[in-house]
Amino acid sequence: MTGFPYIHQPDSMMCGIACLKMVCRYYDNDLSMERLSELCHATAEGVSLLGIFGHNPFESDECVNCNVFPICGGGCPIDRNKNWGQNKKYCSIYKRNLSEILPDFYKYEYSSK
Structure with missing residues (x-):
């Protein structure tokens, strides 16, 4: 892919972190390998998808107490991870426009029935 950055992985267990760093750099978010390792809960065995997307919205008081939590389930993991390290909130659009x-939704769902 033209223009996609290449990051050399320092050792064999850092392949996941190196790949994530390439994606982050492509989207102008140049986090360090150390910070990505923290965010992904990297271990001596490397990184797992659970480590990457393992956000548990039930551990967030803001999510649990939100009136649209049953709809959004704690936000989109892709949006959350795209903005890693930027201290942004990941609240659903439903919260602002409920x-x-x-x-x-009601008109769409029940008007044809």
């Missing part, structure tokens, strides 16, 4: 979305 009063508009629910009537539209």
